[in-house]
Amino acid sequence: xxxxxxxxxxxxxxxxxxxxxxxxxxxxxxxxxxxxxxxxxxxxxxxxxxxxxxxxxxxxxxxxxxxxxxxxxxxxxxxxxxxxxxxxxxxxxxxxxxxxxxxxxxxxxxxxxxxxxxxxxxxxxxxxxxxxxxxxxxxxxxxxxxxxxxxxxxxxxxxxxxxxxxxxxxxxxxxxxxxxxxxxxxxxxxxxxxxxxxxxxxxxxxxxxxxxxxxxxxxxxxxxxxxxxxxxxxxxxxxxxxxxxxxx
Amino acid sequence: xxxxxxxxxxxxxxxxxxxxxxxxxxxxxxxxxxxxxxxxxxxxxxxxxxxxxxxxxxxxxxxxxxxxxxxxxxxxxxxxxxxxxxxxxxxxxxxxxxxxxxxxxxxxxxxxxxxxxxxxxxxxxxxxxxxxxxxxxxxxxxxxxxxxxxxxxxxxxxxxxxxxxxxxxxxxxxxxxxxxxxxxxxxxxxxxxxxxxxxxxxxxxxxxxxxxxxxxxxxxxxxxxxxxxxxxxxxxxxxxxxxxxxxx
DNA sequence: AAAAACCGTTCACTATCGCTAAACACCTCG
DNA sequence: CGAGGTGTTTAGCGATAGTGAACGGTTTTT
Numbered sequence: 001x002x003x004x005x006x007x008x009x010x011x012x013x014x015x016x017x018x019x020x021x022x023x024x025x026x027x028x029x030x031x032x033x034x035x036x037x038x039x040x041x042x043x044x045x046x047x048x049x050x051x052x053x054x055x056x057x058x059x060x061x062x063x064x065x066x067x068x069x070x071x072x073x074x075x076x077x078x079x080x081x082x083x084x085x086x087x088x089x090x091x092x093x094x095x096x097x098x099x100x101x102x103x104x105x106x107x108x109x110x111x112x113x114x115x116x117x118x119x120x121x122x123x124x125x126x127x128x129x130x131x132x133x134x135x136x137x138x139x140x141x142x143x144x145x146x147x148x149x150x151x152x153x154x155x156x157x158x159x160x161x162x163x164x165x166x167x168x169x170x171x172x173x174x175x176x177x178x179x180x181x182x183x184x185x186x187x188x189x190x191x192x193x194x195x196x197x198x199x200x201x202x203x204x205x206x207x208x209x210x211x212x213x214x215x216x217x218x219x220x221x222x223x224x225x226x227x228x229x230x231x232x233x234x235x236x237x238x239x240x241x242x243x244x245x246x247x248x
Numbered sequence: 249x250x251x252x253x254x255x256x257x258x259x260x261x262x263x264x265x266x267x268x269x270x271x272x273x274x275x276x277x278x279x280x281x282x283x284x285x286x287x288x289x290x291x292x293x294x295x296x297x298x299x300x301x302x303x304x305x306x307x308x309x310x311x312x313x314x315x316x317x318x319x320x321x322x323x324x325x326x327x328x329x330x331x332x333x334x335x336x337x338x339x340x341x342x343x344x345x346x347x348x349x350x351x352x353x354x355x356x357x358x359x360x361x362x363x364x365x366x367x368x369x370x371x372x373x374x375x376x377x378x379x380x381x382x383x384x385x386x387x388x389x390x391x392x393x394x395x396x397x398x399x400x401x402x403x404x405x406x407x408x409x410x411x412x413x414x415x416x417x418x419x420x421x422x423x424x425x426x427x428x429x430x431x432x433x434x435x436x437x438x439x440x441x442x443x444x445x446x447x448x449x450x451x452x453x454x455x456x457x458x459x460x461x462x463x464x465x466x467x468x469x470x471x472x473x474x475x476x477x478x479x480x481x482x483x484x485x486x487x488x489x490x491x492x493x494x495x496x
Numbered sequence: 497a498a499a500a501a502c503c504g505t506t507c508a509c510t511a512t513c514g515c516t517a518a519a520c521a522c523c524t525c526g
Numbered sequence: 527c528g529a530g531g532t533g534t535t536t537a538g539c540g541a542t543a544g545t546g547a548a549c550g551g552t553t554t555t556t
Contacts, residue, residue: 004298005291006514008256008543013299020318023325027504040544042505043253050252051261052354057457059504065351065358068319069375070268074311076373077271103313106300110313125324127317209305254543256514275533285516290534292514307533500555505548512543523532 011036015044016063019054024062071127078103080211081112084203084242088213091238092117095231097217099238100124102137102200104210107157109138112211123193124216133173134162136188136200140212142173143180144202150177165190184239185232186212190219197222199231201239205246213239259284263292264311267302272310319375326351328459329360332451332490336461339486340365343479345465347486348372350385350448352458355405357386360459371441372464381421382410384436384448388460390421391428392450398425414439432487433480434460438467445470447479449487453494461487 004010014034019025031041045061048054055064075081084101092099092115101113108129124130132138132153142150150173159168167173180186180202188198199222200214215231222231252258262282267273279289293309296302303312323329332349340347340363349361356377372378380386380401390398398421407416415421428434428450436446447470448462463479470479 004295006256006260006295007512008254008514009260009292009295010299011543012254012257012260013301016318020321023327028502037545038504039506039546043543044257046505047252047254047257051258053261055353063318063322064353065319065322065360065375066353066377067315068323069358069377070264070311071313071316071319072373072375073268074313075316079271105303105312105314110317112313125320127313127320129314129317255541256543259514276531286533287517287535288515294534498556500553502553503551505550507546507548509545510542511545512541514539514541514543516537516539518536520535521533523530525530526528 011040012044012048015041016048016053016067019061019063024057024060026060075112075126078112080203080205080208080242080246083246084113084211084213087238087241087245088113089115091115091213091215091234095215095234097215097221097231098124100137100214100216102135102141102212102214104132104138104141105129107132107153109135109141121196121218123196130192131157131160131162133159134166134188134192135214136186136198136216137212137214139176139180139188140186140200140202140214141210143177143186144204144210147174150174162192163190163194165194167191184236186214187227188214188216195219197227199227199235201232201235203239203242205243208246213242259288260292260296263289264296264301264315267309267311272305272308274308323360323374326360328451328453328456328490328494331493332361332459332461335486335489335493336361337363339363339461339463339482343463343482345463345469345479346372348385348462348464350383350389350460350462352380352386352389353377355380355401357383357389369444369466371444378440379405379408379410381407382414382436382440383462384434384446384464385460385462387424387428387436388434388448388450388462389458391425391434392452392458395422398422410440411438411442413437413442432484434462435475436462436464443467445475447475447483449480449483451487451490453491456494461490 018030027038027041031038045054049056053066054061088099088101096117098117099115100111102109103112109132111128114126132142154170161168186200197219198214198216200212203211215235266278275286275289279286293302297304301314302309336347336349344365346365347363348359350357351360357380359372359376362374380390402418409416432449434448445467446462446464448460451459463483
């Protein structure tokens with residue numbers, strides 16, 4: 001079996017991906033970048049335009065907001081999001097920091113909800129995807145995996161480095177995951193973004209994929225007793241609240 | 249030329265649309281609904297799964313959050329959004345109501361940003377699409393169209409009714425658009441959702457498609473002097489601020 | 497002001513591949 | 527145990543996605 005049974009869909013999504021990283025693009029530009037013929041790119045673009053995904057303007061093309069609508073619809077349909085919503089908002093106001101709900105998907109930690117206590121730093125926003133092992137919430141999710149699943153993750157995705165503090169050693173990762181399981185708490189000390197820290201608690205639910213919630217912010221505010229005691233207590237109790245409302 | 253040069257993309261997006269309206273789905277279920285063979289649906293689903301758009305679980309399939317990421321990326325890339333962000337937030341806090349940034353796309357009013365003063369009513373969220381003529385902001389956008397463009401909109405999209413107050417008559421629409429242009433202000437008195445009102449101001453920018461910002465909320469709070477004077481003043485001055493920062 | 501160079505669009509062609517229908521493997525029932 | 531569900535796989539054919547070249551338009555170069 002070929003890797004992609006419907007090859008045209010792959011081509012199409014390659015075009016969408018190329019468009020998503022720029023404000024707009026021309027046919028030739030995309031054709032050369034993706035190594036396709038101009039005619040083919042043109043066909044895909046007109047198809048996407050007819051379907052309302054792409055907007056054509058003066059012979060140039062850009063992605064519209066249709067995919068945002070679909071994505072938001074998916075997110076709103078998540079039972080976990082619905083119940084985590086208000087606990088997450090309360091956690092944000094009680095800590096006066098940004099909070100997030102994270103689920104695992106295809107080896108990524110995906111931010112399914114983000115509450116900004118105030119100005120967000122724009123590095124983590126709704127929908128952001130980061131390698132699981134580089135974030136507090138991601139590690140809290142990994143800690144719920146079986147040893148085989150963790151190994152499979154390390155094998156397929158690799159322990160990609162993002163900062164000089166990122167865990168890139170499989171043994172260290174296993175050690176940390178054990179600690180996380182024991183203490184029900186995960187830390188991120190600048191492992192995804194330099195200078196950014198986070199505290200996360202796993203959210204375990206029957207018949208649900210593993211998830212986690214986290215509090216994140218600049219390193220200056222995340223230290224001492226606040227980092228070691230205050231934030232952990234608030235995060236864990238919020239996680240408890242979510243688990244309880246969803247297991248009744 | 250056929251309507252969709254790359255037919256497989258159309259099939260694929262039909263499957264995505266079907267998936268987006270439910271939590272998950274099976275192959276047979278989708279095949280019967282879309283009038284496709286099981287094998288074809290299966291091919292599309294495995295392709296989407298390999299590409300990270302769909303998540304397979306126990307032989308059932310659901311949309312993942314990849315499209316949300318793409319959609320948010322598109323939104324964040326919009327220059328208008330970036331500059332409207334803080335004025336919109338300020339407008340939300342000064343009115344203590346929800347505010348929105350709306351752009352037109354394929355005949356829809358699309359909510360490119362939504363600030364919730366408090367609990368949102370969930371009927372309008374980020375990415376929501378409504379017919380242009382049914383919302384205050386949408387009408388503020390239509391008022392920037394030429395007469396031909398308005399006629400084209402009425403012709404292709406039709407004046408679909410959403411509530412008993414929706415404008416469904418082309419002549420009434422033209423009259424109202426003229427008033428909106430003159431006063432630089434558009435109202436929605438329950439034309440999209442019964443009991444929901446809004447005040448909107450057009451945002452005109454050179455080299456940018458027409459846009460608008462609006463304040464929206466329950467009808468009880470939107471009446472009298474507040475509706476006729478206070479809110480209009482605040483909305484228009486916010487629109488001014490956006491236009492000025494973007495035309496320098 | 498030519499003309500060269502670029503663009504997006506269109507066209508004819510063909511090897512590919514998307515789609516169908518049927519068979520298959522697996523599961524859960526009564 | 528078989529009957530009726532799944533999701534998956536297969537064989538095969540007809541449609542089509544992609545190519546490469548040509549077309550008309552605009553912009554840039556000379």
